[in-house]
Amino acid sequence: MDNSIGNERMETLRTGSVAPLLIDNSLSILNRTGAYYIAKDLCQEFVPEYARVRYWRLRSRPPEGLIRKIVARMMMLEINWLKDSEFCLIDNRDGDRSIRVFFDPLYVMRSVLTESDIVLCHDVGPLTHSKLYDSSTAENYRIAYEKIRRQRPGVVFVSEWSKRNFTSLYGSDFRFLKTIPLYVRTELFDGPMEAISGVDGPFFLTVGAFETRKNQMAALKAYRDGGFHALGVKYVLCGPRGDGHKQIIEFARTIPGVVVLGYVPDSRLRWLYAHAEAFLLPSLLEGFGMPALEAAYMGLLPIISEQSALVEAVSGVCVEVPPEDPQAISRALRSALFRSSQEKENTGSLLRELASRATKQRFLSQWKDLLLRPSEAPVRSPHPGPLRLSRA
Structure with a gap:
């Protein structure tokens, strides 16, 4: 971290020459x-030294x-009922010069939003x-993004893929459009391993x-139709339950060799x-693709949706598949399974090397440079060119 940036910011905060965060x-x-x-x-990086924090209407007290x-339900009731109404907006006070940083577009709906503010956008899915x-979620985000379009704040994206999708809908006439890629949470990989019975x-x-959006149904069909169980190869799926989980789990339990x-x-x-042997995620939508980057950190070959944020996350070192084509996914799995030891070693080394560059320090440093360097105000961004991703 460049401490001089923080010191400069603290001095300007004391003199009142810049707005507080x-x-x-x-x-x-x-x-x-x-x-x-x-x-x-x-929050750990910026609060309380450089910024204040609020949690909906609870100010700086995070509920647990x-x-x-209960608070989450109340907050969503307010969003669903009032949408972006001017009635009882949060922090709607005369003289409030704070630059607001929103960690998700949805929460601009019940807040004052100005051009000087900043919104973090994971995707426009x-x-x-x-x-x-669900229709309510889609409608709420449509209203939130429309408010962002009207006010033109700065927008930060987690991938060029997300930025490109955003600009295709809303153009580039915003205070700034900036991509700050995510990072590997290396603490996930520190500690002992526990084998699974x-x-x-x-x-x-x-x-x-x-x-549904993770597209495990297509992956399961690819495994089943590829005859991998007969080859003595299993397919393990893990993760929390989300929308559509019941159908996925029920289907998985009908396929021999699948472990849920x-x-x-x-x-x-x-x-x-x-x-x-390989990591498989033919997702229909990802804003960044953290699981693929985690797999890369462990040297595990990602088989992922073509031309997606997943591919960008691993810099194209992967096998790209059309996500709605189980036969193509099955062929990719078979090819990965029968790689030579040397091929596995070479690919694993390359994946670990690229993933090791996606550090939390780099991520926080870019945010610190954006938020704490008062002498370099971002300018409106030109429309980005097409993102070119290599095919492994």
Whole structure:
């Protein structure tokens, strides 16, 4: 970290020459996925030294346990009822000069939003892939993004893929559009490994919530139709339950060789990443592709959706597949299974090397440079060119 940036910012805060930072971390009341950990790390970096934080209407007190669940429901009731109404907006005070940093577009709906503010955008899936979401979620995000379009704040993206999808809908006339890629949470891989009973011999691995957008149905069909069980190869799926989980799990249990683990602790997840033949995630929508990057960190070949944020996350060192073509996915699995030891070693080394560059320090440094360097105000960004991704 460049401490001179922070010192410069603190001096300008004391003199009143720049507006103070206010972080809206309402996301953490509701969301406990990867976005929650990103928000948590950003808050630890900036609060309280450089910024204040608020959690919906609770100000700086983050709710936990049962209280958090109750507050989450109340917050969503307000969003669903009032949408982006001007009535009773949060922090709607004369003279409030704070630059607000929102960790998710949804929470701009019940807040004042100005051009000087900043919104973190993981993806625009509720708009571009609305069939993967319930109608209420899709409608709320449509309203939130429309408010962002009107006010033109700065927008930060976790991938060029997400930025490109955003600009295809709303153009580039915003205070700035900036991509700050995510990072590997290396603490996930620190510590002992715990083998899993019943998972012996070679196996393929999928890590991700059991939900429609992760497309486990196509992956399961590819495994079944590829005859891998007859070859003594299993297919392990793990992750929390999401929208559509019932159908996925019921189908998985009809296929010999499939092991459904649900959520697993870090010690078991480390073991799975370390022993799998390949990582499979033909997702229909990802804003960044953290599971693929985690697999790369362990040297595990990702077989992932073509031309997606997943491919960008691993810099194209992967096997790309059309996500809705089980036969193509099956061929990719077979090719990965029968690689030589040298091929596995070479690919694994390359994957570990590229994943090792995606550090939390780099991520926080880019955010610190954005938020704490007062002398370099971002300017409106030109429209980005097409993203070119290599095919492994």
